[in-house]
Amino acid sequence: MQTSRRVIFHVDLDAFYVSAEVIADPNLKGLPVVVGADPEGGKGRGVVITCSYEARKFGLKSGMPISMAYRLCPGANYIPPNWSLYERTSEEVMATFKEFADKFEQASIDEAFLDVTSKCRDEGSAGAYALKVKEAVKRKHGLTCSIGVAPNKSAAKIASDMHKPDGLTIVPFDGVPGFLAPLPVGVVPGIGPKTRAFLKDRNIETIAQLQDVGGKQLMAWFGKNGVWLWSVVHGEEQIEVRQQEMPKSLSVERTFKEDVSDFRHVREEAMDAASELIRRVKSSGYAFKVGGLKIRFTGFDTHTRERTLVSHTDSEEALRDTVESLLSEFEADDRPVRLVGVRVSDIRRSSTGPSTLDGWTPSS
Numbered sequence: 001m002q003t004s005r006r007v008i009f010h011v012d013l014d015a016f017y018v019s020a021e022v023i024a025d026p027n028l029k030g031l032p033v034v035v036g037a038d039p040e041g042g043k044g045r046g047v048v049i050t051c052s053y054e055a056r057k058f059g060l061k062s063g064m065p066i067s068m069a070y071r072l073c074p075g076a077n078y079i080p081p082n083w084s085l086y087e088r089t090s091e092e093v094m095a096t097f098k099e100f101a102d103k104f105e106q107a108s109i110d111e112a113f114l115d116v117t118s119k120c121r122d123e124g125s126a127g128a129y130a131l132k133v134k135e136a137v138k139r140k141h142g143l144t145c146s147i148g149v150a151p152n153k154s155a156a157k158i159a160s161d162m163h164k165p166d167g168l169t170i171v172p173f174d175g176v177p178g179f180l181a182p183l184p185v186g187v188v189p190g191i192g193p194k195t196r197a198f199l200k201d202r203n204i205e206t207i208a209q210l211q212d213v214g215g216k217q218l219m220a221w222f223g224k225n226g227v228w229l230w231s232v233v234h235g236e237e238q239i240e241v242r243q244q245e246m247p248k249s250l251s252v253e254r255t256f257k258e259d260v261s262d263f264r265h266v267r268e269e270a271m272d273a274a275s276e277l278i279r280r281v282k283s284s285g286y287a288f289k290v291g292g293l294k295i296r297f298t299g300f301d302t303h304t305r306e307r308t309l310v311s312h313t314d315s316e317e318a319l320r321d322t323v324e325s326l327l328s329e330f331e332a333d334d335r336p337v338r339l340v341g342v343r344v345s346d347i348r349r350s351s352t353g354p355s356t357l358d359g360w361t362p363s364s
Contacts, residue, residue: 005173007126008241009114010148010156011097011133014165016110018052020089021079023142032058032076036308039070039078049081049308053165063310081308083290083345087248093141100133106246108312108348113153115241123149127170134168151176153239154232158187176235181208188232190225207233246347250286251294252277253341259298261336266295267327273342274323278316281344287312288344291322295330296339304343305329312348319344 013019017035022028032055037046048064058073069076090109098104101114114133120126130147137145148159150171158180159169171179185207186196198221204210210233218226231237252273260266270293281288292306305326309318323342 005151006115006117006238007120007173008150008153008156009101009116009126009130009133010107010150010153010160011112011114011137012146012148012160012164013093013110013137014144014146015050015052016090016143017050017081017086019143020085021082022052023089024082024085028052028077030054032060032073034060034066034069034073034076034078035081036069036078037066038080039066042067042070042074044070047308047310051076081306083306089141089143093137093143096136096140097133100129100136101241103241103243105241105243105349108246109346111348113156113241123170123173127168130168130170134166152235152237153241154189154237155180155235157189158183161187177211177233180233180235181206181211183207185210188229190229246349247286248347249292249343249345250277250280250288250347251292251341251343252280253294253339255339256337259336259338261334263331263337266337266340267324270323270327270340270342271320273340274319275316277342277344278314278319281314281347285349286347287314287349288319289313289346289348290344291319291326292343292345293323293326294339294341294343295327295337297333297335297337299335300338301335302339303330306343306345308346312346 018033021033021035033052034048034055035050036048038044044066046066048060048062048066048069050062051060055073055076060069060073086109094106094112097112097114101116102118103115105113107113116129119129126149130149134145134147137143144166146160146164146167148156148169150156150159151173155171155176159171162169184205185191185199199205199210204213215226215230218230222229254269254273289312290306290308292304294302294304296302307322307326319342
C-alpha cells in the first residue's frame with residue numbers, strides 16, 4: 001500500500017429517523033413506520049420524510065406524497081418528526097464516529113466521513129476496522145449503519161449506498177475506475193435528474209460510458225464542474241476530509257421596533273430574511289432539507305412551524321415557497337406581530353463536489 005494513499009469511510013445511518021423512533025418506542029420494532037406529515041386518512045398534504053424497511057416493502061419511499069403512502073399502506077404507524085430526538089441521537093453517534101477517525105467530517109444529520117488512513121494498511125484491515133465501527137454503533141446506540149470504504153470520499157459515498165441496510169462495501173484501492181464503471185451515472189453525488197436526462201440524450205447511462213468522455217468535453221458541458229466530475233468517475237478525486245462541525249440549524253430573525261398589524265409587511269420581512277439566510281447557506285457551501293418559520297405575536301405568544309423538502313437544496317425559491325406556505329396559516333390572525341424569523345435545519349455540506357450539477361446551462 002502506498003504511503004500517500006488515504007483510506008476513507010463514508011458511514012450512513014440506516015433509516016435514521018425511524019431507527020431513532022424505534023429506540024424511543026421498542027413496540028415499533030419490526031412494524032411499518034412512516035415519519036412525515038399527518039396522512040389525515042389519505043387526505044393529508046406533505047410527504048414521507050423516511051420510512052422503515054418494513055414499510056418500503058409496500059412501495060413506500062422518501063419524498064412520496066403522504067396521501068399516496070396511506071393508500072399503499074394504511075396500517076402503517078404514521079409519526080410526526082421529532083427533530084430534538086434526531087439531533088440528540090445524531091450528536092451521540094457522531095461522538096462515537098470521532099473516536100475511530102484521524103479526521104472526521106459530519107456530512108449531514110445521519111452521515112459522516114472518517115479518514116482512517118493511520119488505522120488501516122490495506123483493504124483487509126480497513127474492512128476489519130469498519131466492522132469495529134459498526135459494532136460500536138450497534139452496541140452503544142442500538143443503530144445499524146452502512147459503510148463504504150475507498151481511497152477517496154466520492155467512491156466511499158457511492159459504496160455506502162450499495163448494500164443497505166447494515167452493509168459494508170469495500171472499493172478495491174487500486175481499482176476504483178473499474179468498480180465504478182458498470183454503475184449508472186445517477187449514483188455519482190451531484191448528478192440529478194436534469195443531468196441524467198442530458199447525458200441520456202447523448203447515450204451516456206453508465207459511468208463506463210462517462211469515463212469515455214474527454215475532460216475537455218465535460219468542461220464544455222458543465223464548466224468547472226466538469227473537472228470535478230472527470231476526477232470522480234476516474235477515481236482520482238482527492239477532496240480532504242475536513243474536521244468541521246456541522247451547524248444543527250441556521251436562522252435569521254426580524255424583531256419589529258413596533259408591533260406590526262399589516263401582514264403584508266410581515267410577509268415582506270420574512271421573504272427578506274429568507275433571502276439573507278440563503279446567502280449565508282450558499283456562502284458556507286451548505287444545503288438544507290427542512291425550512292421553518294417563527295412568528296411571535298403581541299404578548300410573546302410564539303409559534304414555530306417546519307416543513308421537510310423532498311431533498312437537500314440551497315434554493316432560495318424553495319425556501320421562500322416554504323416560508324410563504326407556512327405564513328399562510330397565520331394570515332387570518334388579526335393580532336399584531338412582534339417578530340418573524342426563518343430557519344433551516346437538517347444541514348449538510350457539499351463534501352464531494354457540487355451539491356448538484358443541475359444548475360448549469362448546457363453549452364452544446
